[in-house]
Amino acid sequence: MKCPFCDSPDTKVIDSRPTEEGHAIRRRRGCDKCNRRFTTYEKVEETILMVVKKDGRREAFDRSKILNGIIKACEKRPVSMAQMEGIVNEIERTISNSMEKEVESYDIGEMIMNQIKDIDEVAYVRFASVYRQFTDVNTFVKEIEKLIGPSTTSSKKKKEKK
Numbered sequence: 001m002k003c004p005f006c007d008s009p010d011t012k013v014i015d016s017r018p019t020e021e022g023h024a025i026r027r028r029r030g031c032d033k034c035n036r037r038f039t040t041y042e043k044v045e046e047t048i049l050m051v052v053k054k055d056g057r058r059e060a061f062d063r064s065k066i067l068n069g070i071i072k073a074c075e076k077r078p079v080s081m082a083q084m085e086g087i088v089n090e091i092e093r094t095i096s097n098s099m100e101k102e103v104e105s106y107d108i109g110e111m112i113m114n115q116i117k118d119i120d121e122v123a124y125v126r127f128a129s130v131y132r133q134f135t136d137v138n139t140f141v142k143e144i145e146k147l148i149g150p151s152t153t154s155s156k157k158k159k160e161k162k
Helices: 065-071 082-099 104-118 121-131 135-148 150-161
Strands: 011-019 024-031 037-043 050-052 059-061 103-105
Touching: 050 104, 065 082, 065 104, 065 150, 082 104, 103 104, 104 121, 121 135
Parallel strands: 050 103
Antiparallel strands: 011 024, 024 037, 050 059
């Protein structure tokens, strides 16, 4: 850190304390060249993540929207709130780790579907029906066939024909 008084790069930290409920660190520094003291603050740089919607609109990432969608899909299912929050945390972590400033809503939806599929198949189909905007029963059946596998479904159909 350069000294604000003499521009010397030789400064040292004398004292460090957390401030603002732990969201920043206040550092008291001293200059080795001019012996003056000054204070600096260190904060985590927070970037706002934007979600690009299907129609091209952009809006700020809101984890509560994801959680609400998952809660609706898991309604009356044996899925705990901790599991649902775990899904949201994992998705948020994945997006944050990507270091991207924008993420497609489609990508978020796919992440939710991949996570929810492992926890509850009924909740998965419920979420998929809204997310993929099923228009008829055939689309619904195709999604269920993907979930259980085509070999199971086709063998049942063969048995019914006999």
